[in-house]
Amino acid sequence: MSAELSFFDLFWQASLLVKLVMLILLLTSIVSWAFIFQRSKTLGNAQREMRKFEDKFWSGVDLNRLYQEISARQVILGMESLFCAGFKEFIRLRKSPTTPSNAVMDGTYRAMRVALSREIDELEKNLAFLATAGSISPYIGLFGTVWGIMTAFIALGEVQQATLAMVAPGIAEALIATAMGLFAAIPAVIAYNRFSHQVEKLENNYSNFMEEFSSILHRQTLSSEGTVREG
Structure with missing residues (x-):
């Protein structure tokens, strides 16, 4: 009996529709885990790079030298991207003596807001798939379960004497579809909630840096306007 009710035997004995449901859920689970590992690495790197940059930024380093050092890199991500976007726009607007200070600061802040939006979009990449997988996988599995049980009872109605051995495989394959739906959904939901919280914390840190950096600029x-007036 245990051999007859093994997972692989039940899969091969299942109807074509239930097999398709199981394969969809299996593929969803594999893709979800791939995105989970990818996002975990990306968000972990973003947090480490943010702390590293903050330590350097608040150490009193010259902003011009820091900008030149970072802008020389081929890839600029995270808080460094906000810093470079804001400082570059700040320098460009400051070159025009007719540009008022308010316009300089507004342009600088807008540049950082655009950079922030791009960074958040990159951090949230593939999270929508995890949310979708977590929400619909149980229903896909439930559909397979309903279909499997319906098929089992239809087959049961075609015989004169019903036994548990006759209906057990059909019900078992149906329940496996539900189990696979939960197997695909639970890690996706947990990962989505965890990653969303991490992205929210990073966004708050980025926004706080924008405000503090804007105040410094x-x-x-x-200070430079006061020096010019005194001169």
Whole structure:
């Protein structure tokens, strides 16, 4: 009996539709785990790079030298991207003596907002798939379960004497479809909630940096304007 009710035997004995449901859920689970590992690595790197940059930024390093050092790289991500976008726009607007300080700061902040939006889009990449997999996988499995049980009872109605051995395989294959749906959904939901929280924390840190960096640049603008007036 145990051999007859093994997973692989039940899969091969299942109807074509239930097999298709199981394969869809298996593929969904594989893709979900691939995205889980990918996002975990990406968000972990983003957090480490953010802490590394903050330590360097608040160490009192010269902003011009820091900008030149970072902009020389081929790939700029995370908080460094916000810094470079804002500082580049700040320098460009400051070159025009007719540009008022408010316009300089508004342009700088907008540049950082655009960079922030791009960074968040990159961090949230593939999270929509995890959310979708977590929400629909149980229903796909339930559909397979309903179909398998319906098929089992239809077959049961065609015989005069019903036994448990006759209906057990059909019900078992149906329940396996539900189990596979949960197997695909639970890790996806857990990962989605965890990654969404991490992205939210990173976004808050990025936004706080934008405000603090804008204040630093604004003070520099006021200081330079005061020097010009005194001269």
